[in-house]
Amino acid sequence: MKSIRNHLSLVIALLSILFSMQIFIIVDRSIDAYKENLANNYAVVIVSQKRLSDEVVLGINKLIASSGELTADSVIERLNSGMDKKNIEFLKLTLPKFYKLKLDHYPTPQEVITLKKDLLKNSSITKIEDFSHNHDTTYKLLLLFKGVVSVFALSIFVVTTLLIFKELRIWQFKHSERMSIMGLFGAPVWLRSAVLFRLSIVDAFIASIFAFGLFSYIATNAWILKQFESIDISVVIFNPIDDFVLLLGVAISLSILLASFIVLGHKEEV
Amino acid sequence: MDKVIMAQNLTLAYSNNETIINQINFSVDSGSFVFITGASGSGKSTLLKSIFGALKPKQGSLIVGGVELKGVSSSKLNFLRRHIGIVFQDYKLVKEWSIEKNIMLPLIINGYDKSVTQNQVETLLKHVRLKHQAGKYPLELSGGEQQRVAMARALAHNPILILADEPTGNLDDYSSQLIWNLLEGANSQLKTTVIVVTHHIPESLGVEYKHFHIEYGSIHEVN
Numbered sequence A: 001m002k003s004i005r006n007h008l009s010l011v012i013a014l015l016s017i018l019f020s021m022q023i024f025i026i027v028d029r030s031i032d033a034y035k036e037n038l039a040n041n042y043a044v045v046i047v048s049q050k051r052l053s054d055e056v057v058l059g060i061n062k063l064i065a066s067s068g069e070l071t072a073d074s075v076i077e078r079l080n081s082g083m084d085k086k087n088i089e090f091l092k093l094t095l096p097k098f099y100k101l102k103l104d105h106y107p108t109p110q111e112v113i114t115l116k117k118d119l120l121k122n123s124s125i126t127k128i129e130d131f132s133h134n135h136d137t138t139y140k141l142l143l144l145f146k147g148v149v150s151v152f153a154l155s156i157f158v159v160t161t162l163l164i165f166k167e168l169r170i171w172q173f174k175h176s177e178r179m180s181i182m183g184l185f186g187a188p189v190w191l192r193s194a195v196l197f198r199l200s201i202v203d204a205f206i207a208s209i210f211a212f213g214l215f216s217y218i219a220t221n222a223w224i225l226k227q228f229e230s231i232d233i234s235v236v237i238f239n240p241i242d243d244f245v246l247l248l249g250v251a252i253s254l255s256i257l258l259a260s261f262i263v264l265g266h267k268e269e270v
Numbered sequence B: 001m002d003k004v005i006m007a008q009n010l011t012l013a014y015s016n017n018e019t020i021i022n023q024i025n026f027s028v029d030s031g032s033f034v035f036i037t038g039a040s041g042s043g044k045s046t047l048l049k050s051i052f053g054a055l056k057p058k059q060g061s062l063i064v065g066g067v068e069l070k071g072v073s074s075s076k077l078n079f080l081r082r083h084i085g086i087v088f089q090d091y092k093l094v095k096e097w098s099i100e101k102n103i104m105l106p107l108i109i110n111g112y113d114k115s116v117t118q119n120q121v122e123t124l125l126k127h128v129r130l131k132h133q134a135g136k137y138p139l140e141l142s143g144g145e146q147q148r149v150a151m152a153r154a155l156a157h158n159p160i161l162i163l164a165d166e167p168t169g170n171l172d173d174y175s176s177q178l179i180w181n182l183l184e185g186a187n188s189q190l191k192t193t194v195i196v197v198t199h200h201i202p203e204s205l206g207v208e209y210k211h212f213h214i215e216y217g218s219i220h221e222v223n
């Protein structure tokens, strides 16, 4: 019973660090996926006096991924009532050309400004519609969201680390007697601290396995998957190999670091 | 004759700089049996601490088992300690380990294999009359029983030198005799050098011994 309690404090601390880390990873992935989604739906429309070939348009700025002409027919059809054929043909010739540009990735506001400048250098382009107001707001919201989550994850990390350090004192006290006695019988440092390292590595494994269970559950939970579906993005919530290895690595490094602190802080009493 | 311990102008002090042992000269022959007596607070335990390297000489030189302890490296000190068996005045048993495991400690540190360790521990438990308590933990034993565990641990790895700080301090006559027999046996059969701090030198000891007395920071042999 007592030994379970000994494990629990470090396991819980490690678990909360792993939890905040994985949540941060999920948010980061969601934002990336959402940005990609936005880039697909995002387009710049330009108005030109002359026909522009694909090469010309693509040469203007690297950000432009493709260009497509919007036909004027649909516009004209709506005006069609009571106009004769000749006039329509004339109208077609005089109407400017419309192009819809798809972008390579979701642009930052700065990239949008540069893009506009580059486009206007072409003298035949007269107007650019970039939906920049909407774009700005969405982009800033995403950054804000990411910022908030980062601060949240970081503060969990800091608070837990402080808790662990407090726990460290207790550990140091608990283990120092045995380590001193072993030292008095000539045990080298690695042997004196073997128990400590074994304990902390076992705790790291326990915490990682708990985290694995928790995130495997979250990754298959219907309600959570529906939330992601509703904003139309697909995200890997928990990769059972890569993410687990990362979590395990962090947990083991942290607990080894902790045990090393105890060993280094240990002084032989006289 | 070989000397296990050689002290020259040895001065010992704790960090508060109060001198406990002042410029003493003495030596202990290999294979001998030595008693150290002295009033409470005279520095008997302090002298033992210096012999197993927990308190470094402040001045002078102290050579134990051929190792100069002034400025000794920790690996050399560990090596030396693996050949010493100590009975501490306050026992220093590991509370979270069973009696059995406590006695095993020096054997584990010296890398003995499992079967040797198991046999040795069983023999020792029999010798100190604690076979039925093997699975218990130190705090579940009486003071005298803990002291006997400490004795068994000190003997476990057949050390070349045994340092025993009042090993019968908490024992009745019967158990005290048990301890003296064990120390006598180690000394006569295994040629182990034995140094015992005590207030009462037993009247009937089957081996020859020397007797040192500590007083006012000095040591002298009593004849």
Ligand SMILES: Nc1ncnc2c1ncn2[C@@H]1O[C@H](COP(=O)(O)OP(=O)(O)OP(=O)(O)O)[C@@H](O)[C@H]1O
Pocket: A270, B014, B015, B016, B020, B038, B039, B040, B041, B042, B043, B044, B045, B046, B047, B089
């Ligand atoms: N860790 C320490 N730090 C400072 N002074 C100490 C320390 N240990 C012992 N002393 C002091 O050193 C002196 C000798 O102590 P020591 O333990 O060697 O006495 P002793 O002869 O073993 O006495 P006893 O018969 O009561 O065990 C005492 O005055 C004690 O106060």
Ligand SMILES: [Mg+2]
Pocket: B044, B045, B046, B089, B165
């Ligand atoms: Mg003493």
